[in-house]
Amino acid sequence: MNRIGIDLGGTKTEGVLLDEQYNILDRRRVPTSGTYDGVLDGIAGLVEGLDPGESTVGVCTPGSLSPSTGLIRNSNTRYLSGRPLKGDLEGLLGRPITMENDANCFALAEARMGAGRGYGTVFGVIMGTGVGGGLVVDGIIRGGRNGIAGEWGHHILHRDGRECYCGEKGCVEMYISGPALERRWAELTGRSEPLKEIMGGVHGSVKWRHEFMDNFGAGLANVIDILDPDVIVLGGGVSNVPLLYSEGRDAVYKRVFSDIVDTPILRNELGDSSGVIGACLL
Known part of the structure; x- marks a missing residue:
């Protein structure tokens, strides 16, 4: 199964589509909106553009999900804090996603495929x-x-x-x-x-x-x-x-x-x- 990854940054949001051997099949970038609703639409548009099918979807965000509330916390992108970003994206996309903060995604990538x-x-x-x-x-x-x-x-x-x-x-x-x-x-x-x-x-x-x-x-x-x-x-x-x-x-x-x-x-x-x-x- 192919994999979609989304990196929500302060100025740009990037998406890639990888195959099962981790080859990059497609890569796209859009400017990051300055509003919460704009962020939702931007991520949803990237996912649909990369693959509207059955690919898994992972999202890298500033801040982290609270295990008790499911809301974004500790984000220096202030308008994300206290928002149900994961749930709202799943509702828009009609499929489950996995979400982690940007530092965890960085560490995972470098541990498996980089300097680590x-x-x-x-x-x-x-x-x-x-x-x-x-x-x-x-x-x-x-x-x-x-x-x-x-x-x-x-x-x-x-x-x-x-x-x-x-x-x-x-x-x-x-x-x-x-x-x-x-x-x-x-x-x-x-x-x-x-x-x-x-x-x-x-x-x-x-x-x-x-x-x-x-x-x-x-x-x-x-x-x-x-x-x-x-x-x-x-x-x-x-x-x-x-x-x-x-x-x-x-x-x-x-x-x-x-x-x-x-x-x-x-x-x-x-x-x-x-x-x-x-x-x-x-």
Whole structure:
């Protein structure tokens, strides 16, 4: 049976159709609507366009489904929160779908088909507009009892730190997401620049660089202390920062509660396709 995967992103929604050997048969993209009803129509249109037949359908979303209510929660796309996205899509499409958050889909794709192949316990990290994570053990997503396994972006890194949209203060996401890094750069230098340009002149702000590496190191060291995964795979726009695989790795290792630390911290292999491929694999 063929598989349809849908990746609901902040600016674009992508769909792919895979055959049973995971060959891509079709790929389509549409702009993501700024309204809930528009999102429903966009996803339904992609699915029908890719295959109106019997293919399985997996959807990758920002935020996660509450196991108690079936509603979207913890989404930084605010108009999705509290909505029955899965149920509404199933009603529109007239067939069942599987839904997971974007970090879990990323982790699944990289564990089965990307940088995490061959490792038993894979922790997939998303560092982009937000910070999230997914845990895959022996090729299966482990969501945990409450469905929040991997949410390291909302560990408290600095008590009474920066306010987060989740209602807490000092979350990891408020320090090492792309927007957070750009805001901090502007605070220190007075210049508003995208992260890619900042990295080109990062030596001009030793304080910014030190804070970034220190926060990244503390955040991921906590993950290793708790889970001790076989590999960590980084994804999202911030994962393209080369420092993470040298200085960043060292900053992680020096904080881990062990005399020997050799956890591989790897760049993803599937790039922007990880979410939509992960959705297919659901």
